[in-house]
Amino acid sequence: MSSLDVHNDLSLYVTPEKFYLEPRNSDELLIIDRPSEQINLQKNSGQIPAASSRRDFCGLLGTIHLLGGPYLVIVLQRDLVGYIAGHTVWRLVKAELVPYSRSTLHLNADRERDNNLYVSMIEQMLTTPFHYFCYDYDITHSIQRLHDISPDFWQQSLCERADQRFVWNKHLLQPFKNEGIKRFGLPILHGFISINQCVINGHSLSWTIISRRSVYRAGTRLFRRGIDRDGNVANFVESEQIVEFQGDRASFVQIRGSIPLFWHQNPDLRYKPPPTLLDMDPQEQQAACLKHIEEVATLYGKQVLVNLIDQKGAEGNMEKAFRNAMNTLNYQSVRYEPFDFHAECRKMRWDRLSILIDRLALDQDEMGYFLLLRDGSLSSLQDGVFRTNCIDCLDRTNVVQSMLAHRNLETVLKKLNILQPNQGLEHQYSFEMLFKNVWADNADYISIQYSGTGALKTDFTRTGKRSKAGLMRDGMNSLTRYYKNNLTDGFRQDSIDLFLGNGKIVSPLTVEKGWRYMTFPSVLLMAVAMFVASAVFPSEYSTESLLYLLFWGSMVFATGHYILKYGVEFVDKPRLVQF
Known part of the structure; x- marks a missing residue:
């Protein structure tokens, strides 16, 4: 073990006054x-x-301060994911909060209840699939960034040299960043990692997908949209495809992120509230958008902005605003590529996505990919990135990213002489199925983390075509999203903000609801019950029974109308005070 590696297997000894953390293979305490x-x-x-x-335990994630005092957060269980460049990558399975305080007697009943709620928020974050870590390798950086780095970088601890955009417990690790104790803090990445040992044409290779979710402007689907004044966008994810073959290592990076403008889509019980630009000074919009574009340019080089949203209706207004912003900025190394996904692929004509891929082919060939040969020589660098978005940066985005990754993978495998020049991956049936399923899994987990449900349209990613069963599954996921985004995402947003250190702990957490909150749902429930009773129980229908049916039907309609009219009052909103 290097002197800079994080301690991996430890024992926690607890006394009434102290915690003792003892690594297995070290004389440190x-x-x-x-x-x-x-x-x-x-x-x-x-x-x-x-x-x-x-x-x-097998890792220290840090310390979190709640109403009951500080808690030590430790990893109790882990699962092996695989190996990258010979380094073991793990998935967090179970974590636990260990209180510093010996009791909660110093809290009154209300504060103890709120403290338990805060504990459940942290537990919610730690059980959201998935978090990943490695004790001796930095999984927050792409392999191209790790290659093109100064020698001083390698003298830093894993926490110090990690890409802070993707360290989800950096707030918890603050007390463990002092010199000498840095080896105890274990940085974790939130997103998706799949490492697969494959055989193609008799050649054994490792094929990996890593998706890294950003901690900046992190949150849930409808409570985090657009950009902030620092140029951070919601649901920013960096996805890297890695191929390792007999010492050769190739990498291809793509990114996704919300439309880089100030806009919102606040939940209000409507099935699909319209995305709306904030009414603000256009120069502020331009300044924030420029910050984002410049940061992406600094990190990734040239950009192709692939915008998949509708070009009509409410989304059409967003597309027009995005297009105008890019025209106004006129940034030299940026190309804007709109593609109305739904219009082009209507009536399940998903084969038409090839139109977009053909339009992007020259850009992809020019930006290239990273390839480090087994003798240590650098064959090529990736100079540029596809930045893909739809409204959520989930379903449509993942479909297109998987197709670009597929095209890159064929190029890499031909370069490494694994595929013959006239061969395509579609002829490698077992690997093709693996590829599609891994990218569909990537879609599902990124979607769960942002929207609360699995992704839509994954039947196309898994099979290459749309199906009626897939449409039905999408319908169920859409209904689940509707429920969660309106009625449970306030708690999820608070959980994320608390874990990342973005929210101030307050008590009481309860928010007084207006009279409509209890009255309207109660009336609606009674009206539905009476309507059903009026429709089912009469043995024969009379004028009186039909009038009852009409009355209670009208009550259902009227109450439902007013619930939707005042929908914002029924939505589960975040309650933490933002820093």
Whole structure:
């Protein structure tokens, strides 16, 4: 183990006054004083009291402060994902919060209830699939960035050299960034990783997908849209495809992110509230958009902005605004490529996506990909990136990204002489199925993290065609999204903000609801029950029974109308105060 690697297998010894963190393969001992939170690193020389309780764990995620005091957050279980460049990558399975305080007697009943709610928020974040980590390799950087880096970089600890955009527990790790104790803090990545050992034409290779979700402007589908004044966009994800073959390593990176303008789509119980640009100074819009474009240019080079939203209706207004912003900025290394996904592929004509891929082919060939040969020589660099978006940057986006990744993979495999010049991946049936399923899994998990449900349109990604069963599955996912986005996402947004350190802890957490909140749903429930009873129970229909049916039907309609009219009052909103 390198002196800069993170400690992987540890034991936690607990006494009423202290925590003792003992790595298995080191003589270091980290001692945390529970009342004062003071942290000391000592040489292990038998300081641990014999009466202390012990539990083994496999990673320290940091400390979180809640109403009940600080909590130590530790990883109890992990699953092996695979190996990248010989380094083991793990998936977090189970984590636990260990309180510094020995009891919650210092809290009154209301604050104890709120503290339990805060604990459940952190647990919600830690159980959202999935978080990943590696003890001796930086999975937050693409392999091209890791190659093109100064020697000083490698003298830093894993926490220091990680790409801070993708370290989801950096707020929790603050107390463990001092010199000497950095090896105890384990950075985690949120997103999706799939590492697969494959055989193509008799050649064994490793094929990997890594999707890294950004911590900036992170949140849920309808509560986090667009851009902020620092140029950060919602649902920003960097996806990297890696091929490793007999020492050769290739990489292709794509990104996705919300339309880089100030806009919102606040939930209000309507099935699809229209995306709406904020009414603000156009220069502010331009300034924030320019910040985003410049940062992407600094990190990735040339950009092709693939915009998949509708070009009519409410989405059409967004497309026009995005197009105008790009024309106004006239940024030299940016090309804007609109493609009305729904219009082009209507009536399940998904084969028409080839039109878009053909339009992007020259850009993809010019930007290239990263390829480091087994002898250490650099064959090529990726100079540019596809930045793909739809409204959610989920379903349509993933379909197009998977097709661009497929095209790149064929190019790489031919370059490495794994595929013959006249061969395509579609003839490698078992690998083709793996490729489609992994990209569909990527879509599902990125979607779960942002919208609360699996992705739509994954039947096309998995099979290459749309099906009626897929449409029905999309319908169920859409209904589930509707429910979660309106009635549970306030809690999820608070969980994310609390975990990332973006929200101020308050008590009480309860928000007083107006009289409509209880009255209208109660009346609606009664009206529906009476309408059903009036329709089902009469043995024969009379004028009186039909009038009852008409009355209760009118009550259902009227109450439903007013619930939708005041829909914002029924939505589960975030309650934490933003910093």
